[in-house]
Amino acid sequence: MLLPPAAAGGRERRDVESAYAELGALGLLAPGSRDGRLTMTGSWERPRREGPLDVRVLYDDYVALRDELEAGAARELELDVRNAFVDGPVTQYNVVADLVGRERPDEYVLVQGHIDAFDGAQGACDNGTGVATTLEAARLLASLDERPRRTIRFVLYSGEEQGLYGSRGYVRDHADELERVSVVLNHDNGTNYLAGIGPTLAMLADFEHVFAPVQALDPERPFALRVSPGLTPGPSDHAPFVEAGVPAFHWDQSQEGYRRLHHTQHDTLAEVDDADQRHSARVIALAAWRFAELDHLVDRTRLRRPEPRRMGVYLAREDSRVVENVVPGGLAEGAGWRVGDVIVAIDGMEVQDSKQIAAELQKGGPQKRVVLERGAERVESVLDYTDDPQEAERRAWEEEPAEAR
Numbered sequence: 001m002l003l004p005p006a007a008a009g010g011r012e013r014r015d016v017e018s019a020y021a022e023l024g025a026l027g028l029l030a031p032g033s034r035d036g037r038l039t040m041t042g043s044w045e046r047p048r049r050e051g052p053l054d055v056r057v058l059y060d061d062y063v064a065l066r067d068e069l070e071a072g073a074a075r076e077l078e079l080d081v082r083n084a085f086v087d088g089p090v091t092q093y094n095v096v097a098d099l100v101g102r103e104r105p106d107e108y109v110l111v112q113g114h115i116d117a118f119d120g121a122q123g124a125c126d127n128g129t130g131v132a133t134t135l136e137a138a139r140l141l142a143s144l145d146e147r148p149r150r151t152i153r154f155v156l157y158s159g160e161e162q163g164l165y166g167s168r169g170y171v172r173d174h175a176d177e178l179e180r181v182s183v184v185l186n187h188d189n190g191t192n193y194l195a196g197i198g199p200t201l202a203m204l205a206d207f208e209h210v211f212a213p214v215q216a217l218d219p220e221r222p223f224a225l226r227v228s229p230g231l232t233p234g235p236s237d238h239a240p241f242v243e244a245g246v247p248a249f250h251w252d253q254s255q256e257g258y259r260r261l262h263h264t265q266h267d268t269l270a271e272v273d274d275a276d277q278r279h280s281a282r283v284i285a286l287a288a289w290r291f292a293e294l295d296h297l298v299d300r301t302r303l304r305r306p307e308p309r310r311m312g313v314y315l316a317r318e319d320s321r322v323v324e325n326v327v328p329g330g331l332a333e334g335a336g337w338r339v340g341d342v343i344v345a346i347d348g349m350e351v352q353d354s355k356q357i358a359a360e361l362q363k364g365g366p367q368k369r370v371v372l373e374r375g376a377e378r379v380e381s382v383l384d385y386t387d388d389p390q391e392a393e394r395r396a397w398e399e400e401p402a403e404a405r
């Protein structure tokens with residue numbers, strides 16, 4: 001059965017599905033994205049479901065079929081679908097190898113990527129590229145006659161795409177080691193060469209020292225240190241480490257071309273750039289060695305910026321001032337906000353979109369006066385962050401002079 005594109009998500013879609021299921025439909029066809037991608041995403045746990053199969057086809061195929069059906073033609077489809085549900089939980093394994101340190105074997109530099117991938121293609125870029133640079137950095141460093149001062153640990157996680165299960169498990173099971181992990185270098189951003197990294201100001205001097213020789217490796221592949229106001233957990237296996245207070249990094253890489261590949265049928269080995277890969281492996285090996293050789297661990301002062309203030313709503317995509325959903329238990333619910341309310345001003349500043357809303361929300365004291373448009377009415381409300389446990393940290397962060405961070 002074909003689903004109209006507009007019904008390809010959310011509640012509307014579930015209504016359409018159950019209506020078709022009642023009519024005895026065996027399956028539903030939905031279109032991939034208009035630019036030809038079939039994007040795999042993980043809804044990591046789902047109940048075993050009876051009812052129609054859910055099949056996604058290329059957008060052009062979908063449109064061709066729809067046009068034929070609308071013109072009155074009858075079509076019969078044969079689908080070869082080889083998905084299987086298994087009862088969970090499914091055990092996942094991390095792969096860990098140590099190059100044991102000569103002086104401080106119980107202090108660590110972690111080099112890592114993830115070994116799992118979506119199966120729409122080969123997972124070559126996400127994250128075969130990170131696995132390959134991790135292995136190649138290990139090979140390069142193990143081939144030296146000398147051992148590093150600290151242990152360099154190479155880790156390939158599993159269960160990343162389903163919710164960082166491998167790295168969360170690692171952080172949980174190695175909790176007593178985390179204060180001795182100097183730095184975590186995570187490669188999970190595609191094949192474009194490693195072009196930079198974002199230390200905090202407290203770490204900057206060490207990073208300048210560590211990465212000084214990288215600049216000379218290849219003039220066509222420059223490397224930049226970008227001072228970060230605080231590390232953010234981000235979307236990969238460095239996140240659980242940042243959350244646990246460990247300096248953990250996702251390399252800066254150009255995202256050019258990556259959107260087309262990421263989690264799609266296009267993510268094949270043909271898309272991997274060999275020269276970029278070789279260069280990146282060298283950057284990682286060199287960085288891991290030089291971090292391991294420092295006479296101290298990487299500085300953790302003001303490692304993580306406090307969480308931004310949140311309202312407890314989802315904003316609409318078309319007009320991002322419009323409340324599309326109110327999160328139960330959130331501040332907005334407590335302040336009586338409703339679906340359809342339009343945010344027009346915060347503390348007297350008019351706002352045009354979600355970006356301005358987010359920016360105004362972070363400024364000033366903990367009580368934010370928000371003007372909402374509700375139909376023809378204007379409603380004043382207050383979002384009060386006074387009791388938010390993060391608020392003290394936000395204050396301290398705002399008051400600290402920028403150069404001290």
Ligand SMILES: [Zn+2]
Pocket residue numbers: 114126127160188236
């Ligand atoms: Zn990935």
